[in-house]
Amino acid sequence: MNIRIALAGNPNSGKTTLFNALTGSNQFVGNWPGVTVEKKEGKLKKHNGVTITDLPGIYSLSPYTLEEVVARNYLIGERPDAILNIVDGTNLERNLYLTTQLTELGIPVVIAINMMDVVRKNGDKINTAELSRELGCKVIEISALKGTGVMEAAEAAIKAAEGTKTVPMHTFSGPVEHALAHIEEVAVHQMPEEQQRWYAIKIFERDEKAMAQLKLSADVQAHIEEDIKAAEKELDDDAESIITNERYVYIASLMKGCYKKKNAGKLTASDKIDRVVTNRWLALPIFALVMCLVYYVSVTTVGSWATDWTNDGLFGDGWHLFGIGSSAYDDAINEYAEENIWTPEVVAEVSKAADEGVIGAQDVLDAINDQDFGAFDEAYGSYGDSLAAAGYDISEVYDTAMESAPDTSDYGVWVPGIPVLVENGLNAIHSPDWLNGLILDGIVGGVGAVLGFVPQMLVLFIFLAFLESCGYMARIAFVMDRIFRKFGLSGKSFIPMLIGTGCGVPGIMASRTIENDRDRKMTVMTTTFIPCGAKLPIIAMIATALFHGAWWVAPSAYFLGAAAIVVSGIMLKKTKMFAGDPAPFVMELPAYHWPTVGNILRSMWERGWSFIKKAGTIILLSSIVMWLGSVFGVVDGKFVFDLEMELDYSLVGRLGNAIKFIFAPLGFDNARAAIATVMGLVAKEEVVGVFGVLDFVSMTKLAGYCFLIFNLLCAPCFAAIGAMKREMNNAKWTWFAIGYQCCFAYAISLIVYQLGCLFTGHGNVLGIIVAVLLIGFICYMLFRPYKEAEHLSTKAKALAQK
Numbered sequence: 001m002n003i004r005i006a007l008a009g010n011p012n013s014g015k016t017t018l019f020n021a022l023t024g025s026n027q028f029v030g031n032w033p034g035v036t037v038e039k040k041e042g043k044l045k046k047h048n049g050v051t052i053t054d055l056p057g058i059y060s061l062s063p064y065t066l067e068e069v070v071a072r073n074y075l076i077g078e079r080p081d082a083i084l085n086i087v088d089g090t091n092l093e094r095n096l097y098l099t100t101q102l103t104e105l106g107i108p109v110v111i112a113i114n115m116m117d118v119v120r121k122n123g124d125k126i127n128t129a130e131l132s133r134e135l136g137c138k139v140i141e142i143s144a145l146k147g148t149g150v151m152e153a154a155e156a157a158i159k160a161a162e163g164t165k166t167v168p169m170h171t172f173s174g175p176v177e178h179a180l181a182h183i184e185e186v187a188v189h190q191m192p193e194e195q196q197r198w199y200a201i202k203i204f205e206r207d208e209k210a211m212a213q214l215k216l217s218a219d220v221q222a223h224i225e226e227d228i229k230a231a232e233k234e235l236d237d238d239a240e241s242i243i244t245n246e247r248y249v250y251i252a253s254l255m256k257g258c259y260k261k262k263n264a265g266k267l268t269a270s271d272k273i274d275r276v277v278t279n280r281w282l283a284l285p286i287f288a289l290v291m292c293l294v295y296y297v298s299v300t301t302v303g304s305w306a307t308d309w310t311n312d313g314l315f316g317d318g319w320h321l322f323g324i325g326s327s328a329y330d331d332a333i334n335e336y337a338e339e340n341i342w343t344p345e346v347v348a349e350v351s352k353a354a355d356e357g358v359i360g361a362q363d364v365l366d367a368i369n370d371q372d373f374g375a376f377d378e379a380y381g382s383y384g385d386s387l388a389a390a391g392y393d394i395s396e397v398y399d400t401a402m403e404s405a406p407d408t409s410d411y412g413v414w415v416p417g418i419p420v421l422v423e424n425g426l427n428a429i430h431s432p433d434w435l436n437g438l439i440l441d442g443i444v445g446g447v448g449a450v451l452g453f454v455p456q457m458l459v460l461f462i463f464l465a466f467l468e469s470c471g472y473m474a475r476i477a478f479v480m481d482r483i484f485r486k487f488g489l490s491g492k493s494f495i496p497m498l499i500g501t502g503c504g505v506p507g508i509m510a511s512r513t514i515e516n517d518r519d520r521k522m523t524v525m526t527t528t529f530i531p532c533g534a535k536l537p538i539i540a541m542i543a544t545a546l547f548h549g550a551w552w553v554a555p556s557a558y559f560l561g562a563a564a565i566v567v568s569g570i571m572l573k574k575t576k577m578f579a580g581d582p583a584p585f586v587m588e589l590p591a592y593h594w595p596t597v598g599n600i601l602r603s604m605w606e607r608g609w610s611f612i613k614k615a616g617t618i619i620l621l622s623s624i625v626m627w628l629g630s631v632f633g634v635v636d637g638k639f640v641f642d643l644e645m646e647l648d649y650s651l652v653g654r655l656g657n658a659i660k661f662i663f664a665p666l667g668f669d670n671a672r673a674a675i676a677t678v679m680g681l682v683a684k685e686e687v688v689g690v691f692g693v694l695d696f697v698s699m700t701k702l703a704g705y706c707f708l709i710f711n712l713l714c715a716p717c718f719a720a721i722g723a724m725k726r727e728m729n730n731a732k733w734t735w736f737a738i739g740y741q742c743c744f745a746y747a748i749s750l751i752v753y754q755l756g757c758l759f760t761g762h763g764n765v766l767g768i769i770v771a772v773l774l775i776g777f778i779c780y781m782l783f784r785p786y787k788e789a790e791h792l793s794t795k796a797k798a799l800a801q802k
């Protein structure tokens with residue numbers, strides 16, 4: 001037995017939620033139309049040989065966009081054994097439009113009325129028995145989210161698949177039926193009987209795809225055209241509208257008999273919330289506030305506590321079990337440092353270095369002034385070398401003092417971190433030095449640096465899952481559409497960007513819902529400007545290492561990405577390649593839903609897990625390559641292996657030094673940053689992985705921020721580039737997109753760095769000239785008129801005058 005059941009229904013009716021419930025999968029669910037853009041297959045739980053297919057949502061069987069074509073082609077081309085039609089019970093009337101079409105396909109149909117939990121809560125009543133009788137197929141009430149009735153629905157579909165085909169109960173008006181009968185006879189009588197009616201209706205509507213598929217002879221076509229014309233004349237409308245209207249009239253009559261609304265005409269809670277969050281003036285500030293909060297919490301507060309623990313504890317020296325003893329130890333070590341490390345001489349040295357502007361000296365001094373040994377130790381770790389190089393070497397005092405410093409294990413149960421455990425293990429088996437280096441510095445260092453940021457990502461993903469599934473993100477697309485439209489852009493371009501906040505690959509794929517080819521290409525090109533989950537570690541690293549975890553760094557990265565999309569959109573739209581009216585954007589606002597905790601956690605885990613998997617594969621591999629590159633090198637013309645290799649001699653360092661000139665105008669002309677940027681193409685997390693392996697580098701705040709800007713905006717990782725290539729389906733366009741992204745990133749970083757230098761008094765004349773020229777060029781691109789749009793509006797005027 002092998003039964004194929006397809007889930008078909010309007011966008012956002014809950015197909016994927018049901019699919020996940022039935023198959024135990026973890027497909028992405030979001031509260032806006034157009035989440036699923038590909039068909040997905042799964043096996044029905046507890047049943048052998050039953051395959052369930054989740055399809056993109058469709059409003060009708062006349063598709064406009066790519067993902068709708070996927071659904072139609074599956075239903076018509078592959079003819080599943082049964083269709084489980086998911087109908088949104090809170091939106092019955094519109095959803096039934098598709099139902100009337102599905103029942104005509106000659107495939108067994110079972111209707112699952114979803115969101116019954118909401119329907120019941122609203123106090124509305126659906127008469128399923130009557131509906132079932134009228135439509136000629138079984139109707140079952142379910143709640144995919146709560147899991148009620150889902151198995152019954154699947155079992156009903158299985159039973160229907162084994163039984164007879166659904167016969168459409170609806171008949172069109174006399175003239176249409178007359179024409180249909182003729183068409184069936186002359187054009188489709190060779191088809192299986194159950195399919196004839198659907199094809200006849202499609203031919204009547206003059207559906208090009210169906211006509212092309214049937215390859216009708218000119219003779220037959222002329223005959224059919226006569227029939228259609230006769231019906232059109234009699235009903236005084238064009239054929240397609242006749243069919244549409246009659247369907248709606250039929251559905252209205254169905255609704256009268258089957259549906260009772262309790263609070264007709266009253267404002268629902270959703271409407272009330274929307275009055276505020278989509279308000280003309282408040283919408284954007286509210287969105288900005290929400291995103292600030294999301295990034296602030298995930299990068300700066302909760303996220304950074306969790307990340308500190310993973311970075312310093314789990315992938316660091318270790319931690320006190322349950323935190324017991326931590327504060328006693330802190331007091332003891334601070335007191336000890338006060339007496340033994342921060343001696344008046346050391347403080348004087350560091351102060352002098354800080355006055356002289358030695359990189360990092362101020363950070364070390366701040367930690368001393370705060371009497372915070374933890375911060376001091378970290379700052380010293382990062383900048384000790386930079387201080388020593390400038391002639392302020394405090395390592396002797398530090399090293400001697402640390403020999404008899406208080407021991408963490410005296411203050412509580414000390415759990416050693418993974419590197420410590422691994423090191424002990426390696427020492428116990430007397431492993432050779434090179435293996436120690438490979439495992440500790442290469443693998444644990446590189447992979448650990450990336451894994452350390454997973455908690456932060458998880459916190460971000462919880463927020464995203466909530467915003468997506470409650471319905472707020474759909475509002476943002478709606479609000480953005482209002483603004484974008486002024487610039488000739490479509491709000492639909494914004495949905496991929498919202499999804500891209502999790503990962504760029506599904507974000508790019510989400511562009512399929514845009515029907516206009518030019519707009520779709522433009523969206524594919526710009527979606528990855530938004531910082532994805534993998535860029536979060538870069539943001540967090542720069543924010544903590546260079547800005548003391550300032551609250552604004554992370555939100556600024558997000559808004560920078562959003563601004564890059566808007567600016568690029570406007571600039572590109574004014575070129576010949578992308579000119580033209582924006583794709584229409586008609587999206588009904590989905591009702592707000594309280595997502596279940598389980599769903600949010602599942603979505604968080606699904607996304608988080610893919611990062612952990614990446615850490616175990618791509619990141620692991622590239623960490624090993626990076627380590628090899630850093631221990632092999634060329635010294636005095638000879639190829640050597642040395643665990644203590646100086647970076648400048650190593651292969652990585654030499655490569656970095658060879659290409660760093662490219663980044664000099666952006667402020668980060670050092671080998672590590674250059675290498676990190678290149679490795680970012682493999683996976684964006686690798687940027688922090690490289691610093692994990694090669695140790696953090698001293699950069700000024702300005703250079704660090706420009707490094708961040710460049711890495712956020714330049715070409716995405718290979719996975720996302722692959723997705724771009726698939727969606728563009730054209731190598732030339734893909735290269736153009738990559739080129740554009742890199743040039744744009746370069747220009748923006750250069751402008752910020754050069755102007756930043758000007759304001760801090762280190763300006764360089766050539767750099768400033770280039771920056772000003774670039775600004776001029778961007779402004780010109782932004783403010784020059786839309787050629788095509790003007791042309792169109794004159795046409796519109798001419799029409800109006802007529």
Ligand SMILES: Nc1nc2c(ncn2[C@@H]2O[C@H](COP(=O)(O)OP(=O)(O)OP(=O)(O)O)[C@@H](O)[C@H]2O)c(=O)[nH]1
Binds near residue numbers: 015595
């Ligand atoms: N209250 C309630 N919400 C539901 C139910 N089923 C689904 N939802 C919510 O409805 C929204 C849409 O669910 P999806 O499963 O993504 O819908 P879909 O039909 O796959 O949508 P597309 O892929 O865009 O066509 C999500 O926010 C779900 O949590 C239900 O039975 N009750």
Ligand SMILES: [Mg+2]
Binds near residue numbers: 057
């Ligand atoms: Mg879906």
